[in-house]
Amino acid sequence: MRELLMILRKEFIHIWRDRITLLLVLALPIVLVLFFGFTISTEIKNAKISVLDLSNDSKSKILLNKIAASNYFQIVSYPNSESEIDFDFKNKNIKLAIIIPSNFENKLEVEKKATIQVISDVSDINVASVLNSYFRVIINDFLNENYVTNSEAATFEVITQMLYNPEMKSVYMFVPGIIALIMIIVTALMTSITLAREKETGSMRMLLITPVKKVYIIIGKIIPYMLLSFICTLLIIIISVWVFNMPVEGNLAFLLFLCFVFMLTSASFGMIISALVRTQLDAMMVTMMGLFLPTVLLSGFLFPLDNMPQLFQALAHFFPAKWFIIAIKDVMIKGSGFMEIWKYLLILFIMACILITISLIRIDKKE
Amino acid sequence: MKAIEIENLNKIYNNRVQALSDVSFYVSEGEVFGLVGPDGGGKSTIFNILATLLLPTSGQASVLSRDVVNDAKIIRQLIGYLPGVFSLYPDLTVEENLIFFATMYKSRIKDNLPLIRPIWKQLVPFKDRRAGKLSGGMKQKLALCCALIHKPALLLLDEPTTGVDPVSRAEFWDILTNIQKQGITVLVSTPYMDEATRCDRIALIQEGKIIKIDTPTNIMEAYRGFLYTIKVENVFSVMEKLKEFDFPCNYYPYGQELHIAFYEAPEIVLQKFCSFLREQNIKFEELSPIQPTIEDCFIELVKLK
Known part of the structure; x- marks a missing residue:
């Protein structure tokens, strides 16, 4: 036991004396969360739209006010005909055009069915689909507010119900991904690099010929980096809750337990990588290419897995990040528990x- | 009793490179035994096998009567190993390194202080300095301290004086003599021939084969040639010209000088040699007979083989 404590102490000294690496590791999660939070955003604000209101009655006014009041849309023009809409798309850079039919109020109240035509600029698929979703939410609200007391209104078509992230806030999507990335970097990368360094400088041989248990060597390597990674995870969660209002619906202790298990998995990936390579550089390359890239690409963090070819979907199963991201999203956003x-x-x-x-x-293993 | 016994040891790396071929030797308890030879001769491979870090391809090796393959765990507690490259933690201080390795061997510094005291005394002024910032000689002294901290019965020192200045090298050998007096067997390798004379017995090793095993005195006495040293201005151009000198002799650069050994009728060949030098217009300052060093013996043994 004294040996294990000594190995841990030695490892903490390594971490503490390598100030630059330590600072980088602690700054990385903060920078990544803020960076993703403020810049890379699938959330769209103040998209320019045109509205062609053919009915111009009280209900259509209410709807338009509602659209204008939302942060998502900014009505930049009121064309008089459909051909003018085309002009707006080309010259006013609008993303969406809405055509409200004539006799809108009448159709809603008498025929109980009205069709609003939405024309979107789908040159950017993501933007178009996000704006479409926003628009549906607004229509939904409009129907609820204006007809919910009216029993006949129950017959209205409900288009989509958006669960858990009704405003489609991108912060919900990337925080779990960033937690996974940081843990891969801190636990897997750092573990593999420091182990490879001991191999490279020969201190691993010195350790191996001492009578100390091999388990101690491995535990002594894993624990410090897991602890460091734990601190990073806490930093990410604190920033995302404070700055971006990220919900933590599930039990916080359970969330941290989940992170702990993932850290153990990524540390073990780091160990196995360092067992396969000879130098720090190799360890870094293999971890980046073999673990970090798949975490970015194949975890469903940035690119949805469902859209990928079967081969890649199957490949994703072998990387821990995919499972972790599914689980942590469930815990943070849906409030899932162990069961x-x-x-x-x-x-x-x-x-x-x-x-x-x-x-x-x-x-x-000896040669 | 034998501290090390090696019989017909072979090591082939990756099925291609033969690092050791049929190496056999023994080291008696309490002996300082030297493995002497140029780099790439297989010295480190022998150390790695004895330290149980490498498996032999074939042959037997035992350390303190225990087999290196089957009893690795026991051997590891009985030996102290100093690898050829500095392998301690450069970012830990001198004292932290020593405490760390003491703990790994389940031992405490104070238990074995008498053994390491002479070396430790020199390190104490630097005990808070990071090991990576020490000079080459100090690094090796620290590594030796760490290898001795659990009072091993056998010390394996792989080129402990490589990259160390001459004064520190001499000091290091004084320390080894001291360690020997404490009853610890030492196997040491060195590429420096002059250090070989400080061993009880030496094995000359080249290209994975042992050329000769004996005491340094015996090896020097067994030298068969008549050795002369000659001071010339440009050693290599003279060597080029000497190719035309067709009496049996053996010449090679030795520092700034040229060593030349004659094997038959030395007086007659020497006269021929002098006239050859005059004919070739080679200026030389000094031509005198000398006692062979271990290096001369090594070169002779390699050439005659």
Whole structure:
């Protein structure tokens, strides 16, 4: 036991004396969250739109006011004909045009059915689909506010109901992804680099010929970086809650437990990578290409997995980030507990067990 | 009893490179045994096998009567190993390194202080300095302290004086003599031939083969040639011209001088040699017989093989 404490102490000294790396590791999560939060955003504000109101009655006015009052749309013109709409698309850079039919109020109240035509600029698919969704939300609200007391209104078509993230705030999407990325960087990358460094400088050989248990060497390597990664995770959660109003619906302790399991998995990936390479540089390259890139591309964090070819969807199963991101989204946004996500926890845990076992066997392997 | 016994040891890396071929030797308890030879000769491979860090391809090796393959765990507690490259933690201080390795061996500094005191005394002024910032000689002294901290029965020192200045090298060998007096067997390798004379016995090793094992005195006495040293201005151009001198001899640069050994009728060949030098217009300052060093013996053994 004294040996394990000594290895831990040594590892903390390494971390503490390498100030630049320590600062980078602590600054990275802050920078990433703020960067993603303020810049890379799928959320759209003040999109320019045109409205052709053919009925011009009280209900259409209410609807237009509602649209104008939202932060999402800015009505820049009121064309008089459909051909003018075309002009607006080309010259006023509008993203959406709305045509309200004539006799709107009458149609709503008598025929109980009205069709609003929405024309979108789909040159940017993401923007178009997001704006469409916003618009549906507004229509929904409009119907609820104006006809909910009216029993006949129950017959209105409800278009879409958006759950959990009704405003489609992008912060909900990327915070789990950033947590995964940071943990990969801090635990997997740092563990693999420091282990490879010990191999490279020969201190690993010195350690191996001492009678100290191999398990201690591995635990002593993992714990400090898991702790560092834990601090980073807390930083990310604090910033996303304070600055971006990210909800934490689930139990915070359970959320941290989930993070802990993922850290263990990524640390074990780091161990196995360092067991396969000889130098720090190799360790870094392999971790970046083999673990970091798949985490960015194949975890569903930036690019939806459902749109990928089957091969890539299958490949994604082997990387821990995919499972972690599904689980952490459920916990943070839906408030899921153990019963809902135990499957993902188990997958992560099994991955960690297999990899740590292999590392333990490999660490003492002689040529 | 034998501290190390090696029989017909072979090591082939990646099925291609033969690092050791049929190496056999033993080291008696309490001996300082030297492995002497140029880089790439297989010295480090022998150390790695004895330190149980590498498996032999074939052959037997035992350390303190225990097999290096099957009893690796026991051997590791009994030996102290100083690898060829500095392998301590450069960002830990001198004292932190020592405490760290003491703890890894389940030992405490104060338990074995008498053994390391002479070396530790020199390190104390630097004990709060990071190990990476020490001079080459100090680094090796610290590494030696760490290797001795659990009072091993056998010390394996792989080129401990490489990259160390001559004064520190001499100091280091004084320390080794001291360690030997404490009853610790030492296996040491060196590329410096002059250090070989400080060993009880040496093995000359080249290209994975052992050329000769004996005491340094015996090896020097067994030298068969008649050795002369000659001071010339440009050693290499003279060597070029000497190719035309067709009496059996063996010449090679030795520092700033040229060593030349004659094997038959030295007086007659020497006269021929002098007239050859005059014919070739080679200016030389000094031509005198000398006692062979271990290096001369090594070169002779390699050439005659």
